[in-house]
Amino acid sequence: MIVQTTHLVRHFQMKKTTVTAVRGVNLGIEQGELVALLGPNGAGKSTLFRMLTTLLPPTAGTATVAGYDIVTDPEGVRARIGYVGQHNSAGENYRIRDELVTQGRSHGLTRAGAGARADEVLEQLDLTPLAKRKPGTLSGGQRRRVDIAMGLIHRPVLLFLDEPSTGLDPAGRANVWQHILKLRADYGMTILFSTHYLEEADRFAERVVIIDQGKVIADGPPSTLKHGHSSLDDVFLAMTLGGVA
Numbered sequence: 001m002i003v004q005t006t007h008l009v010r011h012f013q014m015k016k017t018t019v020t021a022v023r024g025v026n027l028g029i030e031q032g033e034l035v036a037l038l039g040p041n042g043a044g045k046s047t048l049f050r051m052l053t054t055l056l057p058p059t060a061g062t063a064t065v066a067g068y069d070i071v072t073d074p075e076g077v078r079a080r081i082g083y084v085g086q087h088n089s090a091g092e093n094y095r096i097r098d099e100l101v102t103q104g105r106s107h108g109l110t111r112a113g114a115g116a117r118a119d120e121v122l123e124q125l126d127l128t129p130l131a132k133r134k135p136g137t138l139s140g141g142q143r144r145r146v147d148i149a150m151g152l153i154h155r156p157v158l159l160f161l162d163e164p165s166t167g168l169d170p171a172g173r174a175n176v177w178q179h180i181l182k183l184r185a186d187y188g189m190t191i192l193f194s195t196h197y198l199e200e201a202d203r204f205a206e207r208v209v210i211i212d213q214g215k216v217i218a219d220g221p222p223s224t225l226k227h228g229h230s231s232l233d234d235v236f237l238a239m240t241l242g243g244v245a
């Protein structure tokens with residue numbers, strides 16, 4: 001398993017109240033899987049991602065990611081994963097290629113190595129013609145591809161994408177997805193993404209994990225989850241609203 005969590009829990013202390021964002025998640029993900037994480041606002045998706053990417057320590061439970069423990073060896077995890085968050089990872093003021101080189105250097109690559117790797121990821125994401133542009137001059141879809149390129153610079157084996165297509169128009173979404181699927185086809189990358197677009201989960205993921213109130217409430221291929229329902233939207237509404245749909 002490339003991701004294995006055991007009773008993972010995260011509380012947040014808010015003055016006198018305790019918010020439990022993730023309440024005992026057990027999840028195993030195989031190498032090469034393309035997994036969608038779905039759930040209503042506040043379900044705990046980002047908190048789970050932030051723990052698995054070592055940005056946030058768990059309150060209880062354990063997890064290994066790419067073979068490394070998230071608590072005892074966060075650097076081992078970070079060296080092997082790419083994380084593309086909801087906010088732009090490249091600054092406004094530097095050329096895209098320079099940003100990628102800096103990112104490569106921060107992962108310990110030599111100047112020449114970082115330059116060569118920057119050219120490779122630019123090519124993979126069809127950004128070569130934009131290499132000298134600054135991120136502030138790009139369209140939303142192009143910018144998202146720059147974010148993905150930043151996350152790939154150190155050749156991660158596992159990619160976490162937090163709502164990769166949110167805020168993009170349909171053409172931008174289709175284009176970003178085309179690139180994500182290509183990364184998987186060409187490099188067999190394991191990809192875990194969160195989304196609010198159920199049709200994307202249905203169309204692209206081979207496995208959908210639905211999380212609600214900090215717990216996994218469904219886990220399986222879209223076709224299995226849809227059994228007896230007309231769409232994944234129906235499954236989602238029926239499960240997350242306690243069967244009202």
Ligand SMILES: Nc1ncnc2c1ncn2[C@@H]1O[C@H](COP(=O)(O)OP(=O)(O)OP(=O)(O)O)[C@@H](O)[C@H]1O
Nearest residue numbers: 012019020021039040041042043044045046047048
């Ligand atoms: N830093 C924090 N301090 C206090 N509460 C937090 C913090 N981060 C998250 N929470 C709470 O934890 C719960 C889960 O939030 P989280 O952001 O993980 O949900 P999500 O599924 O990613 O939601 P969305 O789809 O809206 O992004 C929510 O109740 C949220 O208010």
